[in-house]
Amino acid sequence: MKDEAHRQVRRFPTSDLARVAVFAALIAVLGLPGSINVFGNAVPITLQTFGVMLAGAILGTWRGALAVAVLLVLVAAGLPLLAGGRGGLGVFALPSAGFLIGWLPGAAVTGWLVERGGRTPGLVRLVAACLVGGVGVIYLFGIPVQAAITGLSLGKTILLSAAFLPGDIAKAVITALVARGTQRAYPDAVPAVHRERVRAAGGR
């Protein structure tokens, strides 16, 4: 039993803890309106999905999902960490709740696909990972919940969501470019490379 607990701790060293915390914070910061006007003064689009996809692509499957989970727990506790200063349990009753929940598997699937790319995930893989994880999976969770809460039919909800699709695809492609740029500038931003380094350092 004691040994079991010890292994658990080994598998989640403080270096990962810090990464998860900082990425959860990054997702929150991307939601701060005004402080980041990436597209000049265009429509307020939530940039937080950038953070969700980045968390997956850079931290990997479990840590990426954990970063999202940490953010959602803090949001549920009432902190206004979602775009536009939203927070509290109420957000999980909004029609967009499914999209929020979808962030969890979204980050995980993005991370899983990137991890399959080994030490040097290519741009095509990154784009595919962001599209599948950051758009496909999130929609898969978001649309049925939206349909259930608003009482609209699934078909109509899909039609409504289609309006966001071009923007979301663009976001996924931009995220992939950013992830690629980050991983070039900081090789440790590749999940596989980071894991090897942690293993080498912690292999006592």
Next chain:
Amino acid sequence: MNGLTGAYVPGSSALHRLPPGAKLLGLAVACTGLLLLPTPAALAGAAAVVALLYALSRVGWAAAWAQVRPVRWFAVALFAVQLAFSGPEGAVTATLRVVLAVALAGLVTLTTRTSDLMACLERRLAVARVVGLDPFRVSLLLSLTLRSVPVVAGLAVRVREAQRARGVERSVRAFAVPLVVGALRHADALGEALSARGLDDAD
């Protein structure tokens, strides 16, 4: 940013004195209940109850409005879409539901200190031990995240200024890549600092 300290309004009403855990549970139950109320009339009743709770809490109009204000345009858009797709009754029901859920969540935020809420959460996290998670680590993770928000926000501002100075204001990559690399550097330095304090060897 200012919201991070919480929107807590000091007071001594019954709602303020209720333990945070009870308030969270009540909120969860109430939000589920809202989803089950079928008609505008039932929801109007719920609205009266919410208004009464706000009156009881004596947080004031300004604080109450500040909680609901962020969703006002969203509510208008939702109403318009619902009106087009499911008629006036559906529109009123769906919009009231959302606004009331937000108002209730806001009421918990207004009457509970963030620190109390976190402490309550930490106690609940003791359950995490059952599935092999260390509650200390979980609470460290949560507080590290809160501490990192201003740090990363400061980083974003600095990168933005640098971007302006370089004249590449419109480039998303010129903003995001340095921000993410900076965040990672910060995270890894933080990890090393924690490790150096012996946190990896704890228990």
